[in-house]
Ligand SMILES: NC(=O)C1=CN([C@@H]2O[C@H](COP(=O)(O)OP(=O)(O)OC[C@H]3O[C@@H](n4cnc5c(N)ncnc54)[C@H](O)[C@@H]3O)[C@@H](O)[C@H]2O)C=CC1
Ligand SMILES: CC(=O)C(=O)O
């Protein structure tokens with residue numbers, strides 16, 4: 001399955017009117033399997049026409065096939081090919097904008113020196129004023145070291161930037177949070193902790209992103225201890241929250257109780273461990289984790305200390321074996337691991353009404369189109385299929401709530417509240433196999449998550465801002 005969701009290419013071509021017609025070109029594109037989704041005339045003369053033709057293709061290989069077909073068509077000259085996704089990234093995706101225009105010397109003297117000095121002094125005398133007089137109260141740092149970027153692995157800090165810029169866009173659009181992408185050129189845990197601590201004054205929260213397990217656990221724990229602003233590893237907790245929301249609704253469809261289900265989860269890394277913990281907290285009793293070397297079980301000394309802990313809290317029957325072995329009889333499959341590792345044969349071994357959440361990005365553990373005939377509820381992490389289980393449903397609203405009540409942390413109660421809030425957006429009447437989780441564009445999500453998270457923060461005593469509504 002393709003990693004290039006809805007890949008569209010725009011082909012600028014010139015064709016000689018007396019040699020080839022546009023319908024010949026459209027036929028050639030169609031025969032190569034492309035779908036024309038847009039046409040623009042760039043210029044036209046008596047002999048030639050230049051057009052931009054936007055074509056939907058499956059992936060980059062397919063794009064090459066379509067373009068080669070056109071190159072071989074008599075009378076056609078391909079001028080250039082652009083990819084809409086690349087075009088959207090030129091120069092990056094976000095920018096900083098001032099809230100106030102500086103039009104006069106007087107404005108200048110207020111926003112900058114000398115006027116600004118009085119503001120600085122006020123904050124120096126009372127650092128909590130940073131919340132009212134600087135960007136701190138609405139600003140989150142999105143921090144990555146580029147070591148576990150989507151499912152692409154350790155691609156480094158430069159290559160991680162487009163994802164972090166994308167997260168920043170989503171923070172802003174979905175919850176009005178100003179987020180800065182910060183990719184660090186170090187994999188050293190101590191150094192990352194030091195750097196994040198040192199930049200924290202500018203931020204109201206820290207969103208850790210795509211930092212590989214097991215280092216991500218220590219980094220998050222240490223930062224939580226040392227900072228008085230929320231520190232949240234999105235791949236762990238954002239994913240876990242949305243997964244739980246989706247599962248609560250999917251279980252209603254299959255009419256199974258959370259305490260009775262058998263869950264098999266692949267990828268015992270950042271997302272997998274957090275998903276397991278939230279499922280245990282929500283009442284799941286039988287969950288088996290599978291990583292590259294099979295089911296995590298007791299009686300083995302793993303190099304990864306988190307796996308030893310994992311073995312102790314999961315797999316009640318202490319089953320060993322491969323994914324194919326342990327999937328038999330499972331009610332739910334959750335994948336936060338790698339592309340294509342779940343086969344149709346595996347799905348066929350699952351219990352009645354299987355629920356399959358294949359959440360690896362950008363390519364899931366099983367192609368949803370291949371799995372669909374055999375599953376009752378299918379979800380992926382992708383935007384181009386129904387039931388997108390993706391942490392984007394959580395992180396904007398959870399930080400909005402945490403920032404608005406000035407929470408010192410995002411605790412378990414706040415996460416569970418967020419999961420229930422997301423699940424609640426889908427009403428009983430709306431709930432169906434293809435609608436277990438609200439859309440990313442459903443504007444109720446962030447607001448409902450914000451409210452639920454704030455309530456939980458006040459209830460658990462971690463909110464610093466006095467708010468009559470939540471007392
Ligand atoms: N849909 C969503 O919202 C999210 C999806 N993900 C996806 O989940 C995957 C894992 O992400 P992280 O936990 O952040 O990475 P990670 O690097 O912390 O963990 C990945 C784990 O998967 C295991 N793994 C790799 N290949 C495997 C295989 N063939 N069989 C079994 N286990 C295998 C690795 O050994 C590792 O333990 C990625 O594809 C990522 O895109 C992660 C976070 C959110
Ligand atoms: C969605 C996300 O955060 C990931 O795949 O890493």
Ligand SMILES: [Mg+2]
Nearest residue numbers: 150209210235
């Ligand atoms: Mg991520």
